[in-house]
Amino acid sequence: MAAEELVGPVPAGWEYTTLGAACQHGGGDIQTGPFGSQLHAADYVPIGIPSIMPLNIGDNRIVENGIARITPEDAKRLSRYLVRRGDIVYSRRGDVERCALVRNHEDGWLCGTGCLRVRLGDRGPDPRFATYYLGHPSVREWVVRHAHGAKMPNLNTGILGACPLVVPPPDEQRAIAHILGTLDDKIELNRRMNETLEEIARALFQSWFVDFDPVRAKAEGRDPGLPQRLADLFPDSFEDSELGEIPRGWGVGCVGDEFNLTMGQSPPGETYNELGEGLPFYQGRRDFGSRFPRQRVYCTAPTRFAKVDDTLISVRAPVGDINVAAEDCAIGCGVAAALHRTGSRSYTYQFMLAQEETFARFEGEGTVFGSIGKKDFHSIPCVVPPRNLVREFETRFGDIDSRVEVNEHESRSLANLRDTLLPKLICGDLRVPGAERYLERMTE
Known part of the structure; x- marks a missing residue:
């Protein structure tokens, strides 16, 4: 199916091609990650070079939480599979329509087993534009439909290389990527902010109700580091229980x-x-x-x-x-x-x-x-714990939950806006100046 059939007619000066042809023209390629025989489960280490697996491919970003890692020696041995900034990583099986752009801090990570790496090359299309194009609903559907396997879809370099691609002029590519990237940057900022807020709340709960730090400090004659009214809610000694040592009176x-x-x-x-x-x-x-x-x-x-x-x-x-x-x-x-x-x-x-x-x-x-x-x-x-202490925890730290909720709501709204703009920008129905004005109205 040609790109025109996927996204419709495009403005004059825009080019129809395929992902594989664009990579070849740009000096890049499409490559499969190492096979299992090249990297075994025993080779993964707690600290080392991250190895991108299908489960690490999120919404156009690589999810680092829980990522597997390899030694620098294995990274050197498998150097042909290391990703560079601007590469695009695909899941080779399962959720095959998911892909993620490799960003600056991920340069030098490994394209792991179960993934495909797309490199557009120095003369190829703008990688940021390409990842947004590949996120077009019709393009994602094309990838799924052409993958092999009814129960577990599988991609290969041939299928991905044949994916139809629309290439606007370079300035238009960069402008489209900027418009959509502005929304994604705000979503990512909210995600990181929420991650920090979650860590704060979890650490405080652990300190008060699991490690009993304020009680321990008072028992040792140290300042618990809390306002006096709050410090008074914690006892200054422990007692034994069937769950071990707990604050006295709890x-x-x-x-x-x-x-x-x-x-x-x-x-x-x-x-x-x-x-x-x-x-x-x-x-x-x-x-x-x-x-x-x-x-x-x-x-x-x-x-x-x-x-x-x-x-x-x-x-x-x-x-x-x-x-x-x-x-x-x-x-x-x-x-x-x-x-x-x-x-x-x-x-x-x-x-x-x-x-x-x-x-x-x-x-x-x-x-x-x-x-x-x-x-x-x-x-x-x-x-x-005493219920007045539980209520105090809610009073002091409930605002963290509320901030997380507001950020999530805003991110969902921004994602919906991005998903509305994306198909219109990709096919040229909405040109960049109009998109900028639309974006200003929607985010005021």
């Missing part, structure tokens, strides 16, 4: 005592829709995606409910993915909803995050996949 209980907990139940399949009828419906971890997700599947006959600000926990395959309900919603059998009895959103979310090791123990439970049932969830033991 208790030991279980999740069922401290939290309102609702286990999900899935309604009949015919009650689901994507028309917005009924309540948003969350079935499991695949519906999460962010701290405050927004769902596109709805249910007209829900049986179990979560309220806005409840923490949602995946209780099946895998157990323990966590987020927060941004709206009243329905929950299926793969989800539980929890809220501390004080009503503290922040404490509930951080408490559930802190149960990572506990939830991991249920990964092998169940006949087919990991799961945790109501009885086991209710009976998870926990330290019980």
